[in-house]
Amino acid sequence: MEDSKGNIVFASLKNISKSFGKVKALEDASIEIERNKITAIVGDNGSGKSTLIKILSGAIRPDSGSIYIEGKPYRYLTPKLAYQHGIATVYQDLALDNFRDVAGNIFLGREITKFGFILDYKRMYEETETLLKKLNIDIPYLKTPVGFLSGGQRQSVAIGRAIYQGKKLIILDEPTAAMGVKESIATNNLIKSLPNRGFSVLVISHDIYQVFDIADKIYIMEHGEVVDQVMKAQITPQELRERISRGVKKSLRKSESID
Ligand SMILES: Nc1ncnc2c1ncn2[C@@H]1O[C@H](COP(=O)(O)OP(=O)(O)OP(=O)(O)O)[C@@H](O)[C@H]1O
Numbered sequence: 284m285e286d287s288k289g290n291i292v293f294a295s296l297k298n299i300s301k302s303f304g305k306v307k308a309l310e311d312a313s314i315e316i317e318r319n320k321i322t323a324i325v326g327d328n329g330s331g332k333s334t335l336i337k338i339l340s341g342a343i344r345p346d347s348g349s350i351y352i353e354g355k356p357y358r359y360l361t362p363k364l365a366y367q368h369g370i371a372t373v374y375q376d377l378a379l380d381n382f383r384d385v386a387g388n389i390f391l392g393r394e395i396t397k398f399g400f401i402l403d404y405k406r407m408y409e410e411t412e413t414l415l416k417k418l419n420i421d422i423p424y425l426k427t428p429v430g431f432l433s434g435g436q437r438q439s440v441a442i443g444r445a446i447y448q449g450k451k452l453i454i455l456d457e458p459t460a461a462m463g464v465k466e467s468i469a470t471n472n473l474i475k476s477l478p479n480r481g482f483s484v485l486v487i488s489h490d491i492y493q494v495f496d497i498a499d500k501i502y503i504m505e506h507g508e509v510v511d512q513v514m515k516a517q518i519t520p521q522e523l524r525e526r527i528s529r530g531v532k533k534s535l536r537k538s539e540s541i542d
């Protein structure tokens with residue numbers, strides 16, 4: 284499937300709505316994720332960003348709308364279906380098991396076994412070491428339970444796991460939210476390397492400068508709606524700021540016209 288500019292679309296969400304009781308978390312939201320590109324979603328707290336990506340990772344079902352993965356239409360996905368399509372998500376809360384070490388987390392739920400039932404620790408450590416080296420992730424001792432690692436190291440383990448377990452699309456929800464400057468730069472560089480490694484990326488961030496640094500395409504969300512879409516190559520960070528505030532005005536105008 285191609286978009287209007289001839290780019291290959293890996294996945295798209297079309298006219299997705301989702302309510303939690305009286306809260307309209309998403310209203311008619313549509314996005315397209317191009318293959319081997321970095322797509323970003325920006326928006327204020329509670330604007331529906333995490334809900335949108337949970338729909339793409341199969342964690343929750345939309346009330347209406349459609350999902351297309353490599354051209355195949357779905358009304359909703361399950362985590363298993365998302366996995367089968369090569370989609371892996373790094374959630375805002377990371378979902379790491381703090382009591383397991385790095386290898387234990389990289390292989391969490393997909394452990395390598397010998398003869399079908401004995402855990403093959405040797406291979407899991409070897410593969411973890413190779414993976415971290417390939418991604419330039421520096422964790423001195425792989426047998427440390429991840430609960431003792433730094434915020435940035437934990438983030439790297441979560442991204443490493445997504446890269447290991449997902450084969451085509453990596454979804455990252457606020458990947459550098461709890462990080463210092465150095466750790467953020469390392470994580471941004473890791474994310475920027477993903478398209479060259481054959482991945483499509485969908486990243487959520489509050490940080491305009493991070494988004495501007497890493498993304499090819501940026502969607503702006505407001506109160507559950509996708510209110511704008513911009514290509515990074517065509518704007519400056521200042522213009523992106525203006526587009527985001529224009530999104531606010533657009534929503535205000537809408538609610539004004541309802542009154
Ligand atoms: N499971 C749930 N039950 C009830 N309400 C929910 C649930 N999940 C999300 N919401 C509500 O839906 C809205 C959108 O939430 P969502 O987590 O998608 O926002 P977000 O854009 O990711 O925000 P943040 O930037 O703070 O992470 C919010 O008003 C939130 O309170």
Ligand SMILES: [Mg+2]
Binds near residue numbers: 332375
């Ligand atoms: Mg969120």
